[in-house]
Amino acid sequence: MQRPPLPEALVAQARSYADGDAEPAEPRDAATVVLLRPGASSSPAGPEIYLLRRQTSMAFAGGMCVFPGGGVDPRDYADELVDRGLWAGPSPAEWAERLGVDEPKARALVCAAVRETFEESGVLLAGTDADEVVADTTGDDWEADRVALETRELSMTAFLEKRSLVLRTDLLGPWSGWLTPVFEPRRYRTWFFVARLPEGQVTRDVSTESSAVTWTAAMDAVEQVEQRQILMMPPTWLTCLDVGQHADPAAVLAESRGRHVEIFMPEVVPDGDDFILSTPPHCSALMAAR
16 A cells, blocks of 8 residues: 655654654553454455544544544552452453553553443443453443543442442453654553453443444455545554454454554654655555555
8 A cells, every 4th residue: 555645744843853853742641442343244354343433623633533442540540450359351460561561550551441442432341250241231320320430420440349340351452552653742652452342232422522433344444544535543544454354353352362562653754755654564564465
């Protein structure tokens, strides 16, 4: 695939940071989750993914299609999840090794991933024990709790205790990590996770930050971006391309079990007489094959 060159103004902006003439914004830690479900058996376009189109008025990524996710909240660092037996699946130490961070941050990232997914899609990766998962979150009482989490009136610890649930961290898989380039005014250090839509649960258009939501095959999303039918930031588009190489959610999750996240920050690099943003070697190979 031929990538369009970067605008001259953006290249000049990037050079000012490289030369030390501008101070980069401090990035905020974030987590996002690629929700998956099986695609049509007759389609070679990979598993289906859940996308939200952000309101055009949003200061960051306005109008872009994104996965559920958001910034890590200070309360995501709470130790109570583990100490009170509300954590099931790989330990924070195991997650720390796979995410390339220390244990407190690993615990916060996993908590944020589950919390943000519930807040933005109504899908909850939790169950009554390590072998069960909630089958329905569509009732008014669930919606009241989702809103309370979203407004920070309710912490994740209190929510799980109220519902007698445990966080099913085993339902998540690590995928990749991206850091917003230095020349962007708002920057995020984002860990990407993958997860299969739990049986019985359904996604709901509940996020106040989105104008539309949809399920679409991963490779169909890639083509829609290429044809300028929808907009995505490069990490989202490349994640769709990467996930779309796999036949179904089971294959994606199997791949995730062998992944260890290394944060990648795109940089402005020359491409003949033009400039483009760099990509990880694995993604570059996938792009070259299109």
